Amino acid sequence: MSLLSFLDRERTIAKPGFSRWMVPPAALCVHLCIGQAYAFSVFNLPMTKLIGISKSAPGDWKLTELGWIFSLAIFFLGVSSAVFGRWVEEGGPRRAMLTAALCWAGGFFISAIGVYAHTLWLIYIGYGVIGGCGLGIGYISPVSTLIKWFPDRPGMATGMAIMGFGGGAFIASPLSVWLMGKFHTATHVGVAETFIVLGIVYFIWMVVGSVIVRVPAPGWRPAGYTPPAQASKLITTNDVFVYDALKTPQFWLIWWVLCLNVTAGIGVLGQASAMSQEMFPGRITPIAAAGFVGLMSLFNMGGRFFWASISDYIGRKNTYFVFMVLGFALYCTVPSTGAVGSVEGFVLCFLVIISMYGGGFSTVPAYLKDMFGTRYVGAIHGLLLTAWSMAGIFGPVLVNYIREYNVTHGVPKAQAYNVTMYIMAGLLVIGFICNLLVKAVHARFHMKPEETALGIAAEAGAAMAARLTGKPANA
Amino acid sequence: MTDRISDEREGTSALQLVLAWGFVGIPLALGVLQTLINAVKLFQ
Numbered sequence: 236m237s238l239l240s241f242l243d244r245e246r247t248i249a250k251p252g253f254s255r256w257m258v259p260p261a262a263l264c265v266h267l268c269i270g271q272a273y274a275f276s277v278f279n280l281p282m283t284k285l286i287g288i289s290k291s292a293p294g295d296w297k298l299t300e301l302g303w304i305f306s307l308a309i310f311f312l313g314v315s316s317a318v319f320g321r322w323v324e325e326g327g328p329r330r331a332m333l334t335a336a337l338c339w340a341g342g343f344f345i346s347a348i349g350v351y352a353h354t355l356w357l358i359y360i361g362y363g364v365i366g367g368c369g370l371g372i373g374y375i376s377p378v379s380t381l382i383k384w385f386p387d388r389p390g391m392a393t394g395m396a397i398m399g400f401g402g403g404a405f406i407a408s409p410l411s412v413w414l415m416g417k418f419h420t421a422t423h424v425g426v427a428e429t430f431i432v433l434g435i436v437y438f439i440w441m442v443v444g445s446v447i448v449r450v451p452a453p454g455w456r457p458a459g460y461t462p463p464a465q466a467s468k469l470i471t472t473n474d475v476f477v478y479d480a481l482k483t484p485q486f487w488l489i490w491w492v493l494c495l496n497v498t499a500g501i502g503v504l505g506q507a508s509a510m511s512q513e514m515f516p517g518r519i520t521p522i523a524a525a526g527f528v529g530l531m532s533l534f535n536m537g538g539r540f541f542w543a544s545i546s547d548y549i550g551r552k553n554t555y556f557v558f559m560v561l562g563f564a565l566y567c568t569v570p571s572t573g574a575v576g577s578v579e580g581f582v583l584c585f586l587v588i589i590s591m592y593g594g595g596f597s598t599v600p601a602y603l604k605d606m607f608g609t610r611y612v613g614a615i616h617g618l619l620l621t622a623w624s625m626a627g628i629f630g631p632v633l634v635n636y637i638r639e640y641n642v643t644h645g646v647p648k649a650q651a652y653n654v655t656m657y658i659m660a661g662l663l664v665i666g667f668i669c670n671l672l673v674k675a676v677h678a679r680f681h682m683k684p685e686e687t688a689l690g691i692a693a694e695a696g697a698a699m700a701a702r703l704t705g706k707p708a709n710a
Numbered sequence: 711m712t713d714r715i716s717d718e719r720e721g722t723s724a725l726q727l728v729l730a731w732g733f734v735g736i737p738l739a740l741g742v743l744q745t746l747i748n749a750v751k752l753f754q
Contacts, residue, residue, distance in 0.1 A: 254722035256722075256727055260730035260733060260734045264733070399738075402738050404741075406740070526748050529745040
């Protein structure tokens with residue numbers, strides 16, 4: 236059996252007796268690794284001292300130059316998930332996960348060369364472009380597989396995987412700091428060696444995930460689960476072709492819902508440390524602010540699982556209504572917590588807000604599945620992630636520039652974020668309206684019965700051929 | 711032929727499940743614990 240055939244979708248079809256609870260760990264193997272992206276900032280300061288070692292020297296890179304590495308990676312996450320979504324969907328999760336592993340680890344190795352050679356563009360290409368493609372492909376690779384394994388709890392299933400993306404930083408951050416400490420010498424800071432070790436570790440981890448992963452056999456359903464005989468108002472039993480989804484208003488409404496929810500969260504996530512210290516000068520120290528950021532990351536991760544699981548019971552549309560209404564109330568409350576000096580109130584507001592930021596990411600695959608069916612949900616999800624790229628620009632710009640404008644116009648630093656909070660609340664009102672406008676997809680966009688039947692027959696035939704011959708049908 | 715198909719099973723043992731979940735769960739739990747320890751400083 237060649238490696239290429241081992242990667243085929245047909246090879247990953249589970250045989251009877253396979254437990255579906257093996258699939259979330261497989262997905263987590265990938266998401267925990269690519270979630271390292273959230274911890275990339277731990278390399279920023281050491282990379283400004285590659286020449287000077289103890290402090291920045293002339294010729295060392297500046298923080299502003301290094302900031303582009305993360306931005307590029309997130310940009311290419313959105314681009315690659317949109318471009319390769321259909322390929323991921325049709326090629327199966329194993330091929331996609333291995334490709335993601337090669338890109339992700341390859342990105343680290345190229346970046347290590349970039350650090351050795353002190354060539355910044357190599358890191359832009361390595362971590363930013365190639366690693367960013369690994370991020371995008373890896374992010375969407377297990378989504379539709381999980382939804383197919385857990386038709387009874389699709390929100391919880393995708394929530395588990397996407398929680399891993401939020402949790403990856405918890406592993407990467409202390410591991411990276413520890414490794415840099417081990418490799419640090421009098422002549423270099425140990426970043427390149429750390430990149431190499433991380434590349435190897437992440438590659439192994441992601442390959443394990445790709446070996447474990449399976450797709451359910453056509454027609455499989457969990458024991459005791461009976462699919463609803465009739466589609467409910469907002470949960471379709473039909474499928475929509477990936478590029479036809481782009482022609483529906485529902486896709487763009489959900490795109491805006493995600494974009495606005497992420498914009499509101501990502502801006503404060505990036506500025507949480509500075510914001511907390513400026514709003515409570517003398518009361519929140521830099522160490523306490525770091526603790527606050529850690530706590531926010533925990534709620535970002537936990538919210539991904541919590542809210543997506545809740546959505547299985549209250550529905551996706553209602554879950555986003557909660558994000559928008561509760562988020563609006565909390566953003567409007569934040570300035571008051573600053574005014575009355577309530578650190579506890581401030582922390583509580585942002586922890587809930589950030590849990591809903593994470594929840595927005597993890598609930599959206601199930602929302603798409605409800606709207607467009609399971610057939611191309613991974614690919615459609617990939618297209619939707621462009622909203623994340625857009626929000627990644629909007630959010631920090633809104634927070635930073637409005638604060639800067641206020642400070643330069645004489646507003647005290649403790650109140651410099653108030654306007655931003657009200658703007659964020661306003662964005663959530665627009666998100667609420669977009670979510671309100673989401674209705675069931677018109678039947679003219681549904682794949683025709685013969686197209687769906689052909690797809691199912693082809694899958695079933697391939698599965699049968701693979702089992703009988705021991706080879707994939709297309710080998 | 712039919713027998714061959716039905717005979718092919720891929721039973722998942724409890725040990726496999728524990729190993730798979732431990733593989734991802736233990737590093738994550740350690741990372742979360744470390745973060746919680748740091749977060750406590752917020753309230754000290």
